Amino acid sequence: MFETGVRQLRMALSMTWGRPFDTASLTRLVADAAATVAEFGELGLEAREVIETPFADDTDRADHADRSIRRTARRLADLSPFYAERFAATGFQPRTADATTLLDLPVTTKDDLMSRPRDFVCHGSRPHLATRTTGTTGRALEIWLSRYELEVAAALGALSGVLHDELHGDDLMQVHVSSRATAAVQLASLTCRLVGARCRVLGIVAVDDALDALVGSATAMSANASYLAELVVGARRRGLGPDDFRLRRIDCVSEILSPAVRAAAEETFGAPVSDNFGMTEVIPVTATSCSAGHLHHDLTMGDVEVLGLTSGAPAAPGELGTLVVTPYFPYRECMPVLRYDTRDVVRRLPGPVTCEQAGIPATSAVLGKASQLIEVAPGDVVTPRELVEAVEDLPTRPWPARFRAEQDGGRLRLDLPANAVDGLSGAWLTDHFAGRGLDVRVRVVADQEASGLRRVRSDLRELGFAAAEQAAEPVGA
Amino acid sequence: MGTPTSSTLPTFLASGVAITGTLLTIALSVLYLRRVRMDRPAIGTFNGVDIVVVFGFIVVLPLLYLVLPLTPLLVVLGLTFTSALVFGLRPVLGPARTWVVVGVVIAANIWMGRTMLGTVVGWQLFWVENDLLVVGAAVATANLYVQGGMRLRHVAWFGLVLAGYDAVFTFVWPVTNTLAQRFIGWPFDPSVGFRIGIYNATIGLGDLLIYSLFVIAALKAYGPRAARGAAIISVLCGAVVPALLPLLTDVFIDARTDVIVPAQAAFGPAAFLYYRWLRRTFGAERTMAEFRRDGDLVDGPAAPVPVEARVLAASVP
Numbered sequence: 081m082f083e084t085g086v087r088q089l090r091m092a093l094s095m096t097w098g099r100p101f102d103t104a105s106l107t108r109l110v111a112d113a114a115a116t117v118a119e120f121g122e123l124g125l126e127a128r129e130v131i132e133t134p135f136a137d138d139t140d141r142a143d144h145a146d147r148s149i150r151r152t153a154r155r156l157a158d159l160s161p162f163y164a165e166r167f168a169a170t171g172f173q174p175r176t177a178d179a180t181t182l183l184d185l186p187v188t189t190k191d192d193l194m195s196r197p198r199d200f201v202c203h204g205s206r207p208h209l210a211t212r213t214t215g216t217t218g219r220a221l222e223i224w225l226s227r228y229e230l231e232v233a234a235a236l237g238a239l240s241g242v243l244h245d246e247l248h249g250d251d252l253m254q255v256h257v258s259s260r261a262t263a264a265v266q267l268a269s270l271t272c273r274l275v276g277a278r279c280r281v282l283g284i285v286a287v288d289d290a291l292d293a294l295v296g297s298a299t300a301m302s303a304n305a306s307y308l309a310e311l312v313v314g315a316r317r318r319g320l321g322p323d324d325f326r327l328r329r330i331d332c333v334s335e336i337l338s339p340a341v342r343a344a345a346e347e348t349f350g351a352p353v354s355d356n357f358g359m360t361e362v363i364p365v366t367a368t369s370c371s372a373g374h375l376h377h378d379l380t381m382g383d384v385e386v387l388g389l390t391s392g393a394p395a396a397p398g399e400l401g402t403l404v405v406t407p408y409f410p411y412r413e414c415m416p417v418l419r420y421d422t423r424d425v426v427r428r429l430p431g432p433v434t435c436e437q438a439g440i441p442a443t444s445a446v447l448g449k450a451s452q453l454i455e456v457a458p459g460d461v462v463t464p465r466e467l468v469e470a471v472e473d474l475p476t477r478p479w480p481a482r483f484r485a486e487q488d489g490g491r492l493r494l495d496l497p498a499n500a501v502d503g504l505s506g507a508w509l510t511d512h513f514a515g516r517g518l519d520v521r522v523r524v525v526a527d528q529e530a531s532g533l534r535r536v537r538s539d540l541r542e543l544g545f546a547a548a549e550q551a552a553e554p555v556g557a
Numbered sequence: 558m559g560t561p562t563s564s565t566l567p568t569f570l571a572s573g574v575a576i577t578g579t580l581l582t583i584a585l586s587v588l589y590l591r592r593v594r595m596d597r598p599a600i601g602t603f604n605g606v607d608i609v610v611v612f613g614f615i616v617v618l619p620l621l622y623l624v625l626p627l628t629p630l631l632v633v634l635g636l637t638f639t640s641a642l643v644f645g646l647r648p649v650l651g652p653a654r655t656w657v658v659v660g661v662v663i664a665a666n667i668w669m670g671r672t673m674l675g676t677v678v679g680w681q682l683f684w685v686e687n688d689l690l691v692v693g694a695a696v697a698t699a700n701l702y703v704q705g706g707m708r709l710r711h712v713a714w715f716g717l718v719l720a721g722y723d724a725v726f727t728f729v730w731p732v733t734n735t736l737a738q739r740f741i742g743w744p745f746d747p748s749v750g751f752r753i754g755i756y757n758a759t760i761g762l763g764d765l766l767i768y769s770l771f772v773i774a775a776l777k778a779y780g781p782r783a784a785r786g787a788a789i790i791s792v793l794c795g796a797v798v799p800a801l802l803p804l805l806t807d808v809f810i811d812a813r814t815d816v817i818v819p820a821q822a823a824f825g826p827a828a829f830l831y832y833r834w835l836r837r838t839f840g841a842e843r844t845m846a847e848f849r850r851d852g853d854l855v856d857g858p859a860a861p862v863p864v865e866a867r868v869l870a871a872s873v874p
Contacts, residue, residue, distance in 0.1 A: 081602060082606060083606050083607075084598070084600055120845050121850070
């Protein structure tokens with residue numbers, strides 16, 4: 081108890097003053113939290129305040145952001161070749177930097193990272209693990225993380241998991257993310273190790289293999305939305321229901337999760353699904369969704385801006401914008417980014433919220449990638465989320481949604497595979513989409529073309545020998 | 558009326574004080590554990606390092622008491638008692654009433670310690686009030702530790718180390734004797750005591766604390782039957798034997814003819830052996846969550862569950 085108090089103090093000082101974390105102390109703090117749960121069955125009152133953002137007050141939050149931005153920028157000016165050059169070119173003064181002056185600095189784009197990756201690696205840092213984006217929007221991007229960054233992110237994740245009663249020592253977490261997302265995989269396994277839970281990393285394998293492993297076994301699951309949709313379809317095909325699973329939570333990240341798939345997953349697996357935001361480039365900054373569907377951003381570890389898609393200025397309430405994220409030092413130290421433009425589109429909320437996380441700043445859920453927005457008419461933009469939600473809400477349950485949408489003479493032309501509209505008349509489909517604010521002309525394409533319509537992460541299938549042989553077997557053999 | 562001055566009176570007085578103080582503290586500690594849930598830190602459970610820290614305080618504080626002038630010493634003691642009582646009473650009375658009660662008890666102790674010690678009756682009234690203060694502090698502190706996750710294993714090892722400490726600091730370096738002399742007749746005497754005639758008999762706060770820790774940790778770990786065994790050991794080895802030993806030998810009589818018995822020297826080994834027996838017989842200790850779940854809080858099942866049965870229960874889905 082005495083040691084725990086000292087460790088909590090050290091962590092709080094690092095968070096407040098921006099000193100590097102003592103990862104050994106942080107790791108032991110996770111063990112302390114797990115031991116507390118093991119001894120008492122629950123943590124003490126106010127446990128969540130240990131790591132949750134202490135900045136409920138706007139002034140405190142702004143002060144924390146200003147100090148963290150200044151600290152991060154000063155370090156980048158000294159150690160990051162890319163940012164030293166950019167600061168010099170734009171006249172940005174890291175010593176006086178704050179959330180306001182940061183707006184004058186150009187955002188960092190994926191192209192910047194792709195074209196000069198080595199210049200983002202800070203002098204003196206020790207890259208340990210390369211992690212790649214899945215490249216569903218085109219090219220895959222490689223990010224290097226230090227061992228320190230992984231340990232800090234895992235420890236804070238584990239602490240949060242214990243404090244929020246999301247991960248126990250007797251849990252078994254089954255992980256279904258692409259094996260190329262090494263950071264996500266490593267963090268999942270490290271987090272489980274710290275808590276004392278078991279971790280089964282399966283990746284994007286055949287759905288039946290995943291279900292075989294899941295049945296009566298795993299208590300937590302992490303999966304992309306598209307793969308979760310496939311699992312739901314597979315489980316229903318096999319007649320599996322909540323009594324067949326031991327899951328108590330499902331974490332979904334990185335793709336659009338529609339209410340239809342979410343409800344079906346909760347009904348099929350008998351566990352709540354949480355829809356979170358996370359991105360390789362801005363690890364460990366995350367956001368969580370609330371019951372009202374808002375996305376609440378953790379501002380302890382990073383700064384989050386919403387910039388107008390064309391203006392580049394802060395988006396007005398109700399306006400669409402791209403999320404621009406700055407992870408702070410000491411959470412990121414190896415290949416950090418400043419004002420990274422994620423191109424993930426959200427809508428700024430029109431006013432204050434009253435949900436259970438009302439104290440934490442929020443936006444709408446991620447509506448899709450900026451490059452995938454469709455301007456049907458001037459000022460009339462359709463987001464990928466609107467389309468995914470509308471398609472996945474079809475009674476044929478075409479999960480995950482496969483479609484291609486294009487602007488077509490002031491309307492939206494939506495290509496859907498035949499099995500998605502099986503038994504549905506053209507008039508019914510028009511009404512269905514019109515009821516969701518979409519003026520759509522549906523064009524039906526062959527089912528074989530479905531996977532080419534919209535890329536999803538569950539397409540990144542990882543084959544075993546048996547599956548590969550099966551796939552290679554000639555038809556009719 | 559004259560006061561009897563036979564050689565057995567001090568012994569009976571010492572036995573009475575020690576047994577009464579021990580039983581009262583143990584009983585109240587058990588009652589408190591079963592009925593009151595104390596606040597605890599958000600994260601953290603009592604572990605071996607805490608034992609080392611507490612033992613460090615036990616070693617350092619008496620030395621500090623010896624070198625501190627009387628006034629700062631009394632301030633330190635007053636703050637210690639105040640915080641212990643506040644911790645213990647707040648879950649029962651709420652913040653406002655707690656501060657009123659603690660304020661009255663502390664003020665009364667200071668006033669009685671300064672004004673009422675001129676007569677035997679005055680001494681007796683002072684001791685009764687001081688005893689309430691000390692027993693309350695022992696009950697609160699014992700529960701703070703055990704409800705904070707202290708295990709019987711910790712208490713047993715703590716008692717064993719204290720046994721050596723107590724013997725050394727009584728016979729080799731008589732700090733205990735000096736402290737007992739220093740505290741007597743002043744407010745915040747960290748002892749439960751009573752006076753008959755010219756004789757004062759006391760049992761130290763530290764002794765009462767370890768006895769109550771032992772009993773309620775045994776209750777938490779293995780249930781009421783184990784706690785009854787622990788209570789018997791505490792009373793016999795911690796109160797009766799130390800009180801009767803001076804009848805057999807005069808090695809406990811110091812130069813001032815005060816009788817100072819290192820009670821922990823008898824209690825510590827017995828407690829440790831009892832813990833080892835419980836551990837071997839019943840297996841792992843229950844956690845606080847299991848203690849609460851098993852219903853020992855108010856009137857739970859008596860028999861401890863053998864470890865085999867617990868393992869079996871845990872393996873059944």
